[in-house]
Amino acid sequence: MPTPCYVAIDIGGTKTIVAAMSAERELLERRRIDTPLTPQEGLSAIAALVSEVAAGRAIRGMGVSAGGPLEYRTGVISPLNLPKWRNVPVKAALEDRFGTAVSVDVDTNAAALAEFRFASPECTRLLYVTVSTGVGGGFILDGSIYRGGQGSHPEVGHQAIPARIPRGGSVRCACGAAGCLEAIVSGAAIQKIYGVTADKLSTAQWDEVAYNLGQGLRNMAVIYAPSLIALGGGVTIGGGQRFLEGARAVVQEELKIVPLPEIKVSALGYDTALFGALALAMQAG
Ligand SMILES: [Zn+2]
Structure with missing residues (x-):
């Protein structure tokens, strides 16, 4: 058999x-x-x-x-x-x-569950965030997927952030709201804002995207108070260590009242x- x-x-x-x-x-x-x-x-x-x-x-x-x-x-x-x-x-x-x-x-809930089960099974408050074509996430609370009201899925990519973008101004998201994280740091947004794909960004531009992502992570950290934030997706992987450090520095600097979570790249790669x-x-x- x-x-x-x-x-x-x-x-x-x-x-x-x-x-x-x-x-x-x-x-x-x-x-x-x-x-x-x-x-x-x-x-x-x-x-x-x-x-x-x-x-x-x-x-x-x-x-x-x-x-x-x-x-x-x-x-x-x-x-x-x-x-x-x-x-x-x-x-x-x-x-x-x-x-x-x-x-x-x-998909983002599934990825969060996998990160918990296969990489951090001891973690009781795990937030998984993907930065790829879009931005999304999933929160694992005591081993289970956190659900919103009416079975809904919290959309971490559609929070407004105080962003640094070239030429200033605001960016409107495809969802209809202004200033969404997804409309600023996703692969599609990078292409729209900087005129190049993420792999062609200059170091200074990467630093700006890292700063903006850090603002989003800071919001998530202060609201969910996770012990771990695992970052996945093509933009995260492409940005590498310097990108991660840049985002983490913003959280470290701006997160005041709740404990600083561990922030790392997802163990599951692509x-x-x-x-x-x-x-x-x-x-x-
Ligand atoms: Zn949006």
């Missing part, structure tokens, strides 16, 4: 990854496809890949990580990054098909989405 596995499914805006993994994060099988434009095609492609990667192994649990908004209890997703996927019952479809428990959550889906699968099974 082959050993049982967990199935991790990451439904991204452009790519979907389906993988069979062991509880020790050992990758058994992995498939990557362009995310189908319609949910009908998407669900049938995903189901076929699940059978393929499981390859006859018993499936202990499945985890699905997707963009928000979604309803985590029912596992119905309407990811903004997939315009034709509206009210798609991913959880019910996979549970009916495979007879295995499926846990569905927002694989947060997949490890996130695995953490959800382990929670489901």
